[in-house]
Amino acid sequence: MTATGTTAPGDELPPLTVPITRTLIVAGALASRDYQDVHHDAEAARQKGSPDIFMNILTTNGLVGRYLTDHFGPHTVLRKLAIRLGAPNYPGDTMVLRGTVTAVEGATAQVRITGTNGLGHHVTGTATLTVTAPENAATPETTPDTAPDTAPTRQGAAPR
Amino acid sequence: MNREAGERDGTPVNREAGERDGTQNGPPDGSSGDALYAALKRYEGRAAATAGTGKDAVNEPMIRHWCEAMGDAHPAYRGPAAVAPPTMLQAWTMGGLSGHTDRSAAYDELFGLLDGAGFRSVVATDCEQEYLRPLRPGDRITFDAVIESVSARKTTKLGTGYFVTTRMDVRADGEPAGTHRFRILKYAPAARTSGPGVPSEPTPTPDPAAVPRRPRPVINRDNAGFWAGVAEHRLLIQRCGGCGRLRFPWLPGCQACGSPEWDTVEAGGAGSVYSYVVMHHPPFPAFATPGPVEDAPAPHPASPYAVALVELAEGVRILGNVVGVAHDEVRIGMPVRLEFRRVDPELELPFFRAGGAG
Numbered sequence: 001m002t003a004t005g006t007t008a009p010g011d012e013l014p015p016l017t018v019p020i021t022r023t024l025i026v027a028g029a030l031a032s033r034d035y036q037d038v039h040h041d042a043e044a045a046r047q048k049g050s051p052d053i054f055m056n057i058l059t060t061n062g063l064v065g066r067y068l069t070d071h072f073g074p075h076t077v078l079r080k081l082a083i084r085l086g087a088p089n090y091p092g093d094t095m096v097l098r099g100t101v102t103a104v105e106g107a108t109a110q111v112r113i114t115g116t117n118g119l120g121h122h123v124t125g126t127a128t129l130t131v132t133a134p135e136n137a138a139t140p141e142t143t144p145d146t147a148p149d150t151a152p153t154r155q156g157a158a159p160r
Numbered sequence: 161m162n163r164e165a166g167e168r169d170g171t172p173v174n175r176e177a178g179e180r181d182g183t184q185n186g187p188p189d190g191s192s193g194d195a196l197y198a199a200l201k202r203y204e205g206r207a208a209a210t211a212g213t214g215k216d217a218v219n220e221p222m223i224r225h226w227c228e229a230m231g232d233a234h235p236a237y238r239g240p241a242a243v244a245p246p247t248m249l250q251a252w253t254m255g256g257l258s259g260h261t262d263r264s265a266a267y268d269e270l271f272g273l274l275d276g277a278g279f280r281s282v283v284a285t286d287c288e289q290e291y292l293r294p295l296r297p298g299d300r301i302t303f304d305a306v307i308e309s310v311s312a313r314k315t316t317k318l319g320t321g322y323f324v325t326t327r328m329d330v331r332a333d334g335e336p337a338g339t340h341r342f343r344i345l346k347y348a349p350a351a352r353t354s355g356p357g358v359p360s361e362p363t364p365t366p367d368p369a370a371v372p373r374r375p376r377p378v379i380n381r382d383n384a385g386f387w388a389g390v391a392e393h394r395l396l397i398q399r400c401g402g403c404g405r406l407r408f409p410w411l412p413g414c415q416a417c418g419s420p421e422w423d424t425v426e427a428g429g430a431g432s433v434y435s436y437v438v439m440h441h442p443p444f445p446a447f448a449t450p451g452p453v454e455d456a457p458a459p460h461p462a463s464p465y466a467v468a469l470v471e472l473a474e475g476v477r478i479l480g481n482v483v484g485v486a487h488d489e490v491r492i493g494m495p496v497r498l499e500f501r502r503v504d505p506e507l508e509l510p511f512f513r514a515g516g517a518g
Contacts, residue, residue: 027229031222033254048281049349057284058250059229065247066232074235078246082288 007109007131013071013099018063020055020117022091028059055089060123064113067097072109072131079108080128087119095122107131196277200310200322203270207306208326212262214252214301218244218332223297226251243294249330249338250287252301262303270307270324274346279321280372286325286343292336299332308341321347372446373504383410385424393500395427395510397476408476427472429498431512433482434471436490440464447481466490470512472498478510485514 018024029039034056037044045053061083069076089095095117103110108130115123216222223244227237236243244252255261274280295301305328313322328340379387386409389396398407400414401421413420439447447465466487471477482490483501496512503509 024229031226031229032248032251033256035257057287058247061247061250061287061289062226062230062232062245065245066230066234069232069234069236077294078291080288080290081247082286084286085284 007072007101007104009101009103011101013067013101013111016067016070016097018095018097018115020089020091020093020095022053025053025055025059025089025091028062029056032056032058032062034058050088052090055122057083057085060085060089060115063095064097064115064123064125064127067099067113068111068127068129071099072129075132077130077132078127079130081125082127083113083123083125085123086121087117089117089122090119093117093119097123099127102126194313196273197310197312197322199273200270203266203307204309205306206266207264207304208267209260209262209303209305209328210264212253212303212305214303215254215256215258216252218252218295218297218299218301220297222251223248243296246291246294246338247289248295249289249291250328250340250342252295253303253328253330253340267307267326270310271346274322274324278348279346281319281321281349282344282346283318284342284344285323286341288341290339292338293332295332295337299337301330301332301337302334303328303330305329314345316345316347317350318345319347319350321345372444374446374507374509376507382412386410389424389426390500390508390510393508395429395472395478395498396424397427397472397474398422399425406474406476408472408478425474427474427498430473431470431478431496431498433490433492433494433496433512434469434477435492436466436468436482438464438466438487438490463487468496468512470496480510480512482512482514490514 026040029035036056038048038050039053039056042053045051061081064083065078065081068078068081095115097113097115099111099113101109102112108128111127111129113123113125113127114121220242223237223242226245226248227233230245232245234245237245305326308325308327309323310325311323313320323343323345325341325343328342329336330338330340377383377387386396398410399405399422400407400417400419401423402414402419403417405414405416406425407415414422447467464487466482467479468482468490469477469479470482482494482496483499485494494514496514499511499513500508501511
């Protein structure tokens with residue numbers, strides 16, 4: 001866990017290695033309610049010109065979100081996440097997620113994300129997140145009914 | 161109907177290969193003289209979904225399934241005060257296996273134009289989300305989306321096509337909860353070549369799933385009863401409530417007396433070929449199947465096929481395919497009999513079997 005107090009631009013997040021299993025691709029597709037056959041039916045994917053099933057964008061988004069909150073800790077609130085996909089994640093490949101802090105302002109940090117696999121860049125993106133110190137208590141996750149109290153903080157803290 | 165397009169990722173979309181930022185920057189490399197682009201452009205600013213509703217309220221089981229799939233053990237997503245992972249935003253708006261029901265006619269038209277022009281494949285390229293407030297179990301999700309931009313024609317490693325960007329506003333119990341900008345490439349696949357890291361594979365044999373499907377019937381209040389009849393394997397003819405005249409195809413009023421009153425008569429199924437044409441060129445693969453000869457292997461997609469104007473015993477005429485006879489053996493006066501055939505998983509149609517028996 002890293003509070004933003006100890007986070008500085010240029011910090012690199014420890015990489016997260018994600019084995020791209022068939023199970024992960026299918027589980028992610030179904031958990032995101034994406035029933036496109038190219039995400040679960042290898043034969044259908046081949047008929048559409050893809051060598052195999054491949055990960056859907058929602059799963060990539062979820063994995064990036066997990067990578068960020070795993071690193072920044074339970075008081076992380078993700079504000080923005082923008083990702084762009086490149087080389088597909090096929091079964092049997094491995095994706096390594098990496099992150100670099102690009103800006104810190106108060107409790108808010110911007111992180112540049114890349115995820116590389118055997119074919120190249122699967123994902124590149126930018127995240128904006130806020131880490132609220134536990135003693136500040138008023139995080140939306142832990143005190144859901146106090147969300148209005150946190151709103152000014154969020155608006156004030158979110159850089160453009 | 162989103163499955164129709166068939167998402168595909170043929171070759172790796174290297175960042176430098178894809179036309180990144182293609183919607184905003186760079187010269188419109190395909191726009192000069194691109195009439196399709198001009199037509200597509202007119203959809204910018206139109207609704208992609210209006211007053212959409214999430215099929216499920218935010219709920220703990222879906223959150224848990226997501227976290228299991230992602231391997232996400234964040235404590236905020238568990239327990240009595242759980243919130244949903246923010247990256248689930250889009251998941252709450254998905255149509256799921258039963259498909260989207262909230263898409264606008266404009267969005268369907270835009271995709272229809274692209275499909276019709278051969279840009280049938282789709283791949284998601286960008287997702288940009290902003291999370292305005294946490295989603296908690298019980299929140300009812302609603303959303304509106306707009307077609308934000310359509311790019312000029314772009315050539316990428318996957319093929320040539322158009323980037324379509326939509327922007328969705330997601331609400332939870334009526335409050336703004338997040339925004340979701342989504343970009344897809346709708347493209348005609350480039351000839352597939354093996355590249356580094358791409359497993360080589362045999363050239364795919366003609367793909368039944370890729371064979372274009374027949375156009376979907378346009379069902380409206382004036383003809384819904386006809387298609388409801390087809391679903392029950394009944395061919396229904398309208399009968400005027402004023403003068404009793406039978407009419408087909410379905411219309412809101414009688415051409416003879418103008419009466420808007422009507423009921424229906426079920427066709428007995430007997431008829432004869434009143435006239436016909438044989439379609440040779442250009443080939444329309446969707447209409448070549450099922451083939452002109454019953455139970456024969458799927459014909460070549462470019463096979464000629466006969467379209468008959470069948471006069472039913474009741475006196476009205478209807479267009480349809482004639483089966484059970486080769487396309488070049490259909491003749492005027494040939495007796496035929498009605499049957500119903502499933503032409504793809506989502507469409508059944510009346511057909512006419514030559515011979516008239518049964």
